[in-house]
Structure formats: structure tokens, C-alpha cells
Amino acid sequence: xxxxxxxxQRALRDGVRQLLARRFDxxxxxxxxxxxxxxxxxxxxxxxxxxxxxxxxxxxxGVGLGLPEAVLAFEEAGRALLPGxxxxxxxxxxxxxxxxxxxxxxxxxxxGLVEWLAxxxxxxxxxxxxxxxxxxxxxxxxxxxxLTPLHRVPGPGPGLGPDRAxxxxxxxxAVLLTAAEQLGTATRVCELAVQHARTREQFGQxxxxxxxxxxxxxxxxxxxxxxxxxxxAAAVTAGPADIATARLLAGEAALRSTRDCLQVHGxxxxxxxxxxxxxxxxxxxxxxxGGDVTDSEELLAADLVA
Amino acid sequence: xxxxxxxxxxxxxxRLREWLAxxxxxxxxRPAPDDWPGRRAHDLGWQRMxxxxxxxxxxxEASASIRLIFLEETERAGAPYVGANFVxxxxxxxxxxxxxxxxxxxxxxxxxxxxxxxxxxxxxxPGAGSxxxxxxxxxxRDGDDYVVSGSKIWTSHAEVADWCELLVRTDPSAxxxxxxxxxxxxxxxxxxxxxxxxxLAGSAEFAxxxxxxxxxxxxxxxxxxxxxxxxxxxxxxxxxxxxxxGEVVACRRVLGExxxxxxxxxxxxxxxxxxxxGRLNAxxxxxWRLTQWNVSAAEASGGVPGVGGSVFKLRYSHAxxxxxxxxxxxxxxxxxDLDRPWTLDRLSSLSYTxxxxxxxxxxxxxxxxxxxxxxxx
Numbered sequence: 001x002x003x004x005x006x007x008x009q010r011a012l013r014d015g016v017r018q019l020l021a022r023r024f025d026x027x028x029x030x031x032x033x034x035x036x037x038x039x040x041x042x043x044x045x046x047x048x049x050x051x052x053x054x055x056x057x058x059x060x061x062g063v064g065l066g067l068p069e070a071v072l073a074f075e076e077a078g079r080a081l082l083p084g085x086x087x088x089x090x091x092x093x094x095x096x097x098x099x100x101x102x103x104x105x106x107x108x109x110x111x112g113l114v115e116w117l118a119x120x121x122x123x124x125x126x127x128x129x130x131x132x133x134x135x136x137x138x139x140x141x142x143x144x145x146x147l148t149p150l151h152r153v154p155g156p157g158p159g160l161g162p163d164r165a166x167x168x169x170x171x172x173x174a175v176l177l178t179a180a181e182q183l184g185t186a187t188r189v190c191e192l193a194v195q196h197a198r199t200r201e202q203f204g205q206x207x208x209x210x211x212x213x214x215x216x217x218x219x220x221x222x223x224x225x226x227x228x229x230x231x232x233a234a235a236v237t238a239g240p241a242d243i244a245t246a247r248l249l250a251g252e253a254a255l256r257s258t259r260d261c262l263q264v265h266g267x268x269x270x271x272x273x274x275x276x277x278x279x280x281x282x283x284x285x286x287x288x289x290g291g292d293v294t295d296s297e298e299l300l301a302a303d304l305v306a
Numbered sequence: 307x308x309x310x311x312x313x314x315x316x317x318x319x320x321r322l323r324e325w326l327a328x329x330x331x332x333x334x335x336r337p338a339p340d341d342w343p344g345r346r347a348h349d350l351g352w353q354r355m356x357x358x359x360x361x362x363x364x365x366x367e368a369s370a371s372i373r374l375i376f377l378e379e380t381e382r383a384g385a386p387y388v389g390a391n392f393v394x395x396x397x398x399x400x401x402x403x404x405x406x407x408x409x410x411x412x413x414x415x416x417x418x419x420x421x422x423x424x425x426x427x428x429x430x431x432p433g434a435g436s437x438x439x440x441x442x443x444x445x446x447r448d449g450d451d452y453v454v455s456g457s458k459i460w461t462s463h464a465e466v467a468d469w470c471e472l473l474v475r476t477d478p479s480a481x482x483x484x485x486x487x488x489x490x491x492x493x494x495x496x497x498x499x500x501x502x503x504x505x506l507a508g509s510a511e512f513a514x515x516x517x518x519x520x521x522x523x524x525x526x527x528x529x530x531x532x533x534x535x536x537x538x539x540x541x542x543x544x545x546x547x548x549x550x551x552g553e554v555v556a557c558r559r560v561l562g563e564x565x566x567x568x569x570x571x572x573x574x575x576x577x578x579x580x581x582x583x584g585r586l587n588a589x590x591x592x593x594w595r596l597t598q599w600n601v602s603a604a605e606a607s608g609g610v611p612g613v614g615g616s617v618f619k620l621r622y623s624h625a626x627x628x629x630x631x632x633x634x635x636x637x638x639x640x641x642x643d644l645d646r647p648w649t650l651d652r653l654s655s656l657s658y659t660x661x662x663x664x665x666x667x668x669x670x671x672x673x674x675x676x677x678x679x680x681x682x683x
Contacts, residue, residue, distance in 0.1 A: 001315065001371040002308045003595075003602040009307065068307045194677045209682025211666075214673035218620070221672055225617050229595035230588070236309045245588040294577075297584035304565035304587055 003233070005072075012065075013072045019049050020080040026275070029081060033146050033278070038084055038105060038119040047102020051077075051086075052093045056100055062093065067173070071180040071235040078184025081278055083147040085116045087177045088124060091170050096122050109153055110174075110289050114138060117151040145281035175290040176234055176243045179250035182286055183224065183231045186253035189261035189279050190220040196265055207264075216260045223253035241303045244296035251293065254283040309598065311375070319375050325359055326383040336386065339650070340509050346424055346466040349389035353421030362419040365395055366403060370601040374551055381555035390463050394418040394425035398471040401488070405529045405537050414469070414490065426467035428458040428491065428515060429538070435460075436667045438473075439482045439535060443517060445474035445489065451521040452476075452489060454497075457514060460661075464500045464513035467493045472522070477532050488534035490526040497521075507653040508644070550622055551597045557629055558590045560648075564629075568636045582632050589625045593618070617676075620668045623658035630655045 005013070023045050032039070046052065054070050056062020063069075070090070077086055085107035089099050098104030098121070107120040109132065114123065117138055125132055138151040194217050197208030207213045227250040234246035258280035262269040269276045287293070311319060333352060337344030356362045364376045365388075381387070388395045399418045402410055417423040434441040443456025454474055464470070470491045477485030491498070497520035502510035529537035565583055568574040600614045630652035634641035641649055659665045673679045 001311060001374070001598060001602060002606070003598045004606045005307060190677075194679065197679055205682060206680050208673070208679035211670065211682070214679050214682075215666070215669040217677055217679060218669035218672035221677060222617050222620050225614070226592050226596055226621055229599040230592035232307055232599070233309060233591075233595040236307050241587075242591070245591045248585065248588040249592045294581055296588075297581035298577075299584070300587040300591075301565065301580045301584035304562050304583060305569060 003236075009069060009072060012069055013076060016049075016051070016073045016076040017079070019045075020076055020082060024080055024082055029275075029278070032083060036146060036149065038116060040105075043084065043089075043105060044102040046086075047100065052090050052102055053100035054090070054093075056094045060094055062100060066235075067176065067238055068232065068235040070173075070177060071231060074177045074180035075184040075187070075231075078181030078282075079188040080184075081147065081188075081275075081282060085120060087174050087181075088115075090177065091174060092122065092124065096124075108174075109133065111291060112153060112155060113141075113288060114151045114153055115148050115285070118149060143285075145278070145285045147278065148282065148285050150285070171290065172238070172240060172243050175247050176231070176238075178286050178289050179227075179231050179234070179243070179246040182250040182254035182283060183227050185279050185283050185286075186220070186224040186227055186250065186257045189254075189257050189276065190217065190224050192276065192279075193217050193220060193257075193261040193264040196268075200266075213264060216264055220257040220260050223249075223257055227253040241300060244299045244303075247290065247296050248293065248300070251283075251287050254279075255287060258283050312371075315371055315375055318372055319379060322361070322376065322379050323383070325361075326379060326385060329355055329359065330383055330385055333386075339511075342390075342463075342466045342510075346390045346463075349386060349391050350421035350424070352386045352389075353391050353395075353419075357420050362421075366400060370605045374598060374601055377552035378555050381552050381559065387552050387556075390424050390466060391418070391421065393427045393463065393467075393471065394423065394469075397427060398425040398469070398490070401471065401537060401540065402490075402528055404540055405488075409525075410490075410528060423468040424463060424466055425469045425471060426461050426463045426493070426515075428461060428470040428472035430460045431457060432459050436664050438538075439486065441473055441475060441486065443472075443474050444478070445476050445487060445522070447476075447524065448521075450524050452487075452524060452527070454489070454491065454517050454520045454522055457516045459503070459514050460512050461500075461515050462512045464493070464515050465502060465510075469493060470515070473534055473538060476534075480532060483535045485532050486534035486538075487531050488528045488537045489522050490528060491520065491522045495520050495522065505654075506656065507650055511654075550619065551601075553626070554590060554593050554597060554622065557626060558587075558594065560629065560633070560651075561586055561590060564633055564636050571636070571638070573636050573638070579632075579635055582635075586625070586629055586632060589628070593622055593625060596621075614676075616663070616668045616671045619662065620665055620672070623665060626658050627655045 023042055050063040051073060053062040054065050054073060055067070058064035074086070085105065088108035089106040092106040093100035096104055096106050099106050104121045105116065105119055106122045106124060107114055107116045108124040114133065117123065123132055133153040138153050141150040141152055143150040197213050197217055198206055200207050208217070230249040231246040234242035258276065262276045262280060265274055265276055268274050334348065337348055353362065361376065364373060368376070395418060399415060402414050418425065429438060431441050431443060443454065443458065445452040445454045452474070470493055472489045472491045474487050474489055475485055476487040497518040499516040501514045501516070503512055503514055505511050561583065568579065568583070573579055596618055600618060630648060633648040634652060637646065637648060640646055643649060674681055
């Protein structure tokens with residue numbers, strides 16, 4: 001057992017982090033919030049860097065890496081709040097022309113919702129193989145996440161119950177990559193909270209010196225680290241029970257830690273200018289993907305008596 | 307990242323599995339929880355079997371991955387955990403191995419490994435629990451001896467221990483983390499009185515130890531005088547590292563039994579309960595992965611387990627309580643019957659968020675030492 005990052009994996013993670021820092025810094029993030037729309041140049045840059053073709057065999061023009069590497073890349077995407085139908089396009093590399101290189105934007109129907117429908121070149125039935133929306137059927141929502149436009153389409157689509165999930169199923173890969181994004185969020189908001197707690201002073205000292213604030217931050221780290229172990233293990237085994245575990249733990253970490261981060265920021269956290277709400281809203285959007293959380297719980301219950 | 311056994315690990319696992327299948331039927335049944343002499347004999351007998359088979363050193367010398375395989379396989383086979391040998395094997399032993407002189411290692415390590423001597427831990431005091439460095443048990447030098455007076459509390463296995471790893475204050479004028487010394491005290495020395503304490507589970511699992519001018523040879527000091535705090539921290543990081551790994555495997559086994567019980571008694575039809583069991587499955591799967599992750603990371607960096615153990619301990623202690631609370635919901639009225647093992651386990655799980663550093667202390671450790679938040683109130 002060598003359950004830690006290899007040098008190559010570390011280099012890949014650092015490379016993606018640097019690329020995103022260069023191409024999608026905080027200035028670009030707020031510009032995107034102010035003027036929503038998919039940045040095609042950024043999309044092509046991601047394609048050039050191999051983000052979408054990461055798991056495509058080298059013979060087919062891909063990078064030839066595996067799920068663990070994809071998970072590291074999507075964790076970074078989650079950290080950076082990178083917008084766009086990243087997972088659907090990644091899953092379409094090799095089957096939709098232009099997806100691998102970032103020339104095409106591919107989105108998918110998932111749980112009665114479609115992300116980025118108006119900007120997409122191709123719409124897939126999606127992870128849950130839902131029927132494609134017919135013209136006029138997709139109704140735009142006023143999306144809670146300013147960086148994820150959403151359309152509602154008829155039929156919620158089946159979930160990922162014990163009967164449906166099979167190892168290697170693209171639907172499962174989509175769930176795992178979403179968990180990786182949630183992990184990135186959980187890690188990032190812990191950093192933001194700690195940064196704030198170290199510098200913001202009240203009652204004559206940094207608020208991080210107060211035990212109540214410290215303990216909020218400690219719980220955020222614990223959630224992120226437990227989720228990390230679960231997500232990375234699921235990337236190694238690709239087993240349905242491991243992926244369901246990753247989804248539950250990373251989802252919980254993202255949802256609860258974004259709230260705690262907001263709490264640590266106090267009144268500032270409740271303003272539009274603070275980055276915290278963007279993380280929280282994205283975590284909410286991701287939590288709706290890939291069927292209900294209860295499906296994963298049922299799958300893991302069934303696993304106990306299998 | 308890789309979770310598969312290396313060829314060497316695969317071979318170790320297969321050999322161990324084979325030996326366990328052969329050895330376990332020869333082990334006498336486990337004595338009642340209250341029968342301390344019986345438990346001592348049982349646990350030391352098991353240690354002796356491990357020694358004879360060449361597995362006694364596994365907690366000390368093997369790679370961390372081999373240690374996890376050992377814990378996984380022994381637990382899976384239903385073999386005893388370290389039990390009465392806990393402090394010697396996982397605490398005093400590693401401390402002496404790391405900090406003791408050649409003579410001390412020769413005197414104490416082999417009897418621990420052979421299952422001949424039991425150790426207990428004299429750290430906590432009535433006025434020094436989570437604030438361990440506030441300990442006040444005094445020791446002063448008199449010729450070749452230290453003379454020790456004071457009292458210790460929550461001392462597990464004290465009644466049947468041969469030795470006590472004892473923290474004493476040797477310099478009362480020094481700042482509280484300095485001026486502490488680590489001594490190996492024989493439990494049969496004149497002036498040592500052990501008074502069993504009854505736990506809320508009704509059993510006598512630990513004791514108070516009163517020390518009235520107990521003479522401990524200065525040669526029994528491990529590390530320098532007044533350097534006991536540093537010596538102790540070396541092993542505490544270990545205690546919080548892999549010490550609970552075997553228990554996670556045990557919890558996963560209990561969870562499987564719970565699910566089967568629920569299927570038999572009809573509680574399985576309740577979707578809310580079923581989903582709680584599913585969540586717990588996720589929780590303990592993740593905790594096992596976290597153990598593997600921590601152990602691999604420590605091994606890759608060549609270091610001892612670090613503060614990552616606090617992260618694990620925090621989450622695990624709460625998960626364990628949640629597990630037995632859920633067991634109560636599966637059992638229904640039977641959960642109030644003290645003759646059901648899960649009822650006793652539920653009661654003893656209440657100590658997990660207190661023992662070895664309360665959850666509140668662990669959170670402060672995580673916040674200050676990992677996240678770098680300022681020290682404060």
C-alpha cells in the first residue's frame with residue numbers, strides 16, 4: 001500500500017493550480033460574476049492543458065492518465081470555483097468531436113436540471129441517461145449560483161440506487177468528480193476561514209485566538225481531511241460503495257464548511273463582496289447532481305448485507 | 307496513490323491469515339470484563355503466542371502498512387486486541403525503545419514482547435487531566451533513588467500492572483512543561499496503593515493510585531531529568547496515530563452485525579434507520595481510508611505519526627458513539643439490557659471523547675498546531 005500522492009501526481013496538482021491561478025484569478029472570478037457567460041478562450045486553454053483529455057488514451061490524442069489524476073484536477077477546479085460544464089465535457093472527450101481540446105462545450109441533463117444549456121454546443125442525455133429536452137421544454141431558472149446558469153427539464157431522471165451503479169459507469173465517474181470538486185471547496189473555505197481568523201481583530205486580538213472560532217476551523221479541517229481520504233480512495237478503487245462514500249463525505253464537508261466559513265467571516269461573510277457565498281452556492285448546485293443523497297445511503301446500507 | 311498490497315505485504319497477509327486460523331482455536335475463551343487477573347492471563351497468553359510465532363514486534367518494527375495489515379487481519383479473525391498489554395506495547399515500550407539506554411531497553415522491552423510484564427500509565431491526576439502538564443506528583447532525589455509522593459487517577463490496568471510509566475514533577479520552580487521527569491515505577495514498591503474506580507458502565511476498568519514516599523531507583527529514569535514532557539510527546543503522537551486503527555476494523559464488523567440484526571428483527575424496513583446505517587458505513591469506510599492515508603504519509607516522509615492523529619481521533623470518537631446509539635435503535639427495548647454486549651459498548655463509548663485528550667483539547671490542538679491559529683483563551 002502506498003496511499004499517498006506520487007511525485008508526478010503532486011506535480012500535476014501543482015500544475016493545474018498554477019494554470020488556474022494564471023487563467024482564472026480572483027479578478028477573473030469577479031468579472032465572470034459581473035458578466036456571466038462561458039469564457040471560450042479559457043475553455044480552450046483548459047483543453048490545451050489536457051484537462052478534458054486527461055483520461056483519454058494517448059493513442060487517441062489524450063494524456064493517458066487515470067481517475068486519481070482526474071480527481072486531483074477536479075479538486076483544483078473546485079478550489080478555484082472554475083465555472084462551466086467541466087465534468088460533462090471531460091466525460092465527452094473521445095466521443096464528442098472537439099470536447100477533448102476544449103473546442104466544444106458539452107453539457108448533460110442531470111436530475112431534471114441542465115447546467116450551461118444556452119452556452120453548450122452539445123447536450124448529452126447525461127449521467128442518468130435522461131431524455132434530451134425538446135425545444136421549448138427547457139425552462140431557465142434564476143440560478144442561485146451566479147456562475148452556473150441552470151435550466152429545468154421535465155422528469156427528474158432515475159437516481160443512482162444499488163441496482164444501477166456499476167463500476168466504470170460514467171454516471172459513477174461523474175459522481176466521483178463532483179465529490180472531488182466538493183473536496184476542493186471544503187479545503188478552500190477552510191483556508192479562507194483560517195486566513196480571516198488570523199487577521200480579523202475583535203476585542204483586541206485576532207478572532208482565531210477565541211476557542212469557539214478555533215473549534216469551527218478545526219471541524220472544517222477534520223471534515224476536509226476525512227473527505228480527502230474517501231475521495232482519493234474511491235479514485236483508486238472506482239468501486240460503487242467507495243464512490244458513494246466519497247460523495248457523502250465530500251458533500252457533507254462542502255455544505256457544512258461553507259456555512260462555517262461564512263459564520264467565521266461574520267457580517268462580512270453575508271455580503272456580496274465576500275467570496276464565501278460563491279463557494280456555498282456552488283456547493284449547493286453540486287449537491288443536486290447524480291441523484292439523491294439518500295440513494296447513496298441506501299447503496300451503502302445494502303453494501304452492509306451484501 | 308495505490309491501495310493494493312505489495313508482493314511483500316501480500317505474503318505477510320497470507321502467512322498471518324494462515325497462522326491465525328490455526329492459532330485462534332487454541333486460545334481460551336475471553337474472561338468477563340471485570341475479571342482483571344483473568345484478563346491479564348488471557349491477554350498475556352495471546353501476546354506469548356504472537357511472540358512465539360514471530361509477530362510480537364509488529365507494532366514496533368514493521369512498516370506502518372504491515373502494522374495495518376496485522377490489525378486488519380487479527381481483527382477480522384476475531385483475535386484479541388492488545389488489551390491489558392496496551393500501555394506496554396503501544397506506549398511505554400515505544401518510549402523506552404526511542405529514549406531509553408541500552409540497559410533499559412534490555413531490561414524492559416523483551417518482557418513486554420514476551421507477554422510477561424504489564425504496564426500501566428501514571429499520567430493523569432485529579433488536578434491534571436486534559437491539562438496534563440499541571441501534574442503535581444512530586445519526586446525528589448535521595449541518593450540513588452527518587453522519592454515520589456502524590457496520586458494518579460484514571461489508571462487503566464493498575465490492579466494487574468507490574469510497572470507504571472510515571473510522570474513526576476522534579477523541579478517545581480520550572481515552567482510547567484519543564485521540570486517533569488519520566489520514571490518506570492515498579493507497582494509492588496512499598497508506598498504504592500491502588501484503589502479501583504467503578505466506571506459508569508459498572509465495571510472497575512481503571513483505578514486511583516496513591517504514592518506515599520515511593521522509592522524509585524534513579525536508574526529507572528528514561529530520558530534526562532526534567533525532560534519528561536518531550537519524552538512523553540513522542541509517544542502521545544503515536545497513541546493518537548495508529549492506536550485506534552484496529553478499532554475501526556472492529557466497528558466495521560459491528561456495523562455489519564447491526565445490519566444483519568436489523569434484517570432479522572424487521573427494523574431494516576425503516577428507511578430512516580437503514581440510511582443511518584448507510585451513513586455509518588460511509589463514515590467508517592472513510593475513517594479506515596484516513597488511517598491508511600495518515601500511515602502512508604508518515605511512512606513516505608519517514609517520520610512518526612504527527613498531529614494528523616488528532617484529526618482522526620476527533621472524528622473517530624464521535625463516530626463510535628453514533629454507532630452504538632444506532633445499535634440501540636436497532637435493538638429497541640433490548641438496548642436497555644446490560645447483558646447485551648452492545649449496551650456495555652454503548653456505555654464505554656462515552657469515554658472516547660474524553661480519554662487521551664478530550665474532543666475540545668483535540669480541536670484546539672488541530673487549530674493551533676495544524677492551522678496555525680494564535681494561542682489564546
